[in-house]
Amino acid sequence: MIQKNCPICNTREYSKKVYDKKLPLDLNDANFAGRKDPDGYHYEMMRCSKCSLLYASEIYDEEYSNKLYDESTFDYSDELKGLTKSYSFALKEGLKLSLNQRENFLEIGCGNGFMLEEALRLGFKNAQGIEPSKEAIKFARDDIKKNILHGIFDSSKLKENHYDVVFVAMIIEHVVDANKFLRDIYKILKPGGIVLCVCHNERHILSKILKDKHPIINDEHAAVFNKKALEIIFKKNNYINITISNLKNFYSLNYWFKMMPMPSIFKKIYNFIFSKIFKNFILGFKAGNLYLIAKKN
Numbered sequence: 001m002i003q004k005n006c007p008i009c010n011t012r013e014y015s016k017k018v019y020d021k022k023l024p025l026d027l028n029d030a031n032f033a034g035r036k037d038p039d040g041y042h043y044e045m046m047r048c049s050k051c052s053l054l055y056a057s058e059i060y061d062e063e064y065s066n067k068l069y070d071e072s073t074f075d076y077s078d079e080l081k082g083l084t085k086s087y088s089f090a091l092k093e094g095l096k097l098s099l100n101q102r103e104n105f106l107e108i109g110c111g112n113g114f115m116l117e118e119a120l121r122l123g124f125k126n127a128q129g130i131e132p133s134k135e136a137i138k139f140a141r142d143d144i145k146k147n148i149l150h151g152i153f154d155s156s157k158l159k160e161n162h163y164d165v166v167f168v169a170m171i172i173e174h175v176v177d178a179n180k181f182l183r184d185i186y187k188i189l190k191p192g193g194i195v196l197c198v199c200h201n202e203r204h205i206l207s208k209i210l211k212d213k214h215p216i217i218n219d220e221h222a223a224v225f226n227k228k229a230l231e232i233i234f235k236k237n238n239y240i241n242i243t244i245s246n247l248k249n250f251y252s253l254n255y256w257f258k259m260m261p262m263p264s265i266f267k268k269i270y271n272f273i274f275s276k277i278f279k280n281f282i283l284g285f286k287a288g289n290l291y292l293i294a295k296k297n
């Protein structure tokens with residue numbers, strides 16, 4: 001395990017423990033799949049009173065987490081329509097504030113590339129993606145597959161000052177060093193280019209009620225942000241014109257049900273009787289996700 005300080009303040013001086021550690025005894029039970037069934041595992045979480053960030057005090061080492069991401073499954077294909085709708089809205093908002101150049105688009109953690117398809121639909125000339133899960137890439141459309149680089153984001157493999165838009169959704173919580181991650185994105189953006197970051201809001205009312213039962217408190221998340229902490233960390237890494245808004249998420253009713261903390265017997269009954277009936281029923285509301293738009297100077 002790697003010990004962590006507050007990634008923003010670089011110290012534990014102002015931090016207090018919020019949640020005790022709850023990890024599987026057998027490491028084979030760890031699962032880093034995106035949008036998995038919540039398994040209740042999470043790191044010990046601390047809150048820094050200076051910057052308000054909630055972060056894990058120790059996390060699996062990078063080699064082990066990368067192995068889990070590499071092996072992770074892709075089982076949210078039913079949700080792609082809803083996800084595209086939510087993320088596309090955020091992307092269009094971002095494009096309004098950018099120079100509106102649509103040459104090079106990059107998504108870090110692109111799954112099967114559904115947002116690369118959307119970027120091309122919106123007129124980008126090139127849409128490139130990086131994805132650590134081999135399984136997710138298998139589900140990519142044939143013409144998109146060649147644009148996806150398998151692995152963890154490594155800026156040294158990409159051109160500097162090259163991208164008009166870098167899109168990252170539900171990734172910043174996962175990275176071992178969030179400052180390095182943001183510095184690396186800065187390097188590859190064109191001057192005036194924008195980063196669009198979708199992430200959880202751990203100060204949303206649902207998080208306050210559910211506490212560590214909320215699926216965002218889990219063993220894949222090295223830190224979980226809120227509006228204040230998110231703004232501070234982007235400012236610290238030289239981004240300008242930062243705006244943060246609540247994102248409306250569109251998911252199937254089945255997904256909302258899957259993520260709800262309740263005994264598994266209810267979920268089984270629901271799946272048996274209702275999941276087929278409600279398969280195409282998509283529901284959108286602001287359930288605690290944020291999107292940030294920021295610019296490279």
Ligand SMILES: [Zn+2]
Nearest residue numbers: 006009048051
């Ligand atoms: Zn702090």
